[in-house]
Amino acid sequence: QVQLVESGGGLVQAGGSLRLSCAASGHIFSINSMGWYRQTPGKQRELVGHITSGGTTNYVDSVKGRFTISRDNAKNTVFLQMNSLKPEDTSVYYCHAADYTLGRDYWGKGTLVTVSA
Numbered sequence: 001q002v003q004l005v006e007s008g009g010g011l012v013q014a015g016g017s018l019r020l021s022c023a024a025s026g027h028i029f030s031i032n033s034m035g036w037y038r039q040t041p042g043k044q045r046e047l048v049g050h051i052t053s054g055g056t057t058n059y060v061d062s063v064k065g066r067f068t069i070s071r072d073n074a075k076n077t078v079f080l081q082m083n084s085l086k087p088e089d090t091s092v093y094y095c096h097a098a099d100y101t102l103g104r105d106y107w108g109k110g111t112l113v114t115v116s117a
Contacts, residue, residue, distance in 0.1 A: 009111030
């Protein structure tokens with residue numbers, strides 16, 4: 001099992017920045033990629049971006065150039081740096097980890113990001 005704990009959400013004005021953190025514990029050696037999703041009420045959860053164990057990143061078009069995912073392997077932590085935030089970025093952000101070998105997905109409980117106009 002893998003446990004994921006997010007932190008860093010909060011309220012910020014449009015144009016501001018926030019950094020989310022996701023600390024992983026448990027059978028982390030089996031994780032192939034980690035990333036972030038977000039979900040607002042009434043909408044499907046969408047991928048924000050992810051980073052592979054090799055460091056390759058991928059982002060949804062709406063956040064490219066504004067958001068950056070990085071990882072600290074020594075601390076088993078993944079970060080989501082969010083700059084130039086917009087009100088439409090308001091959402092609950094979930095940390096995600098994937099184990100491709102076992103076909104398992106792991107989720108954090110989510111952290112709320114609110115961007116005011």
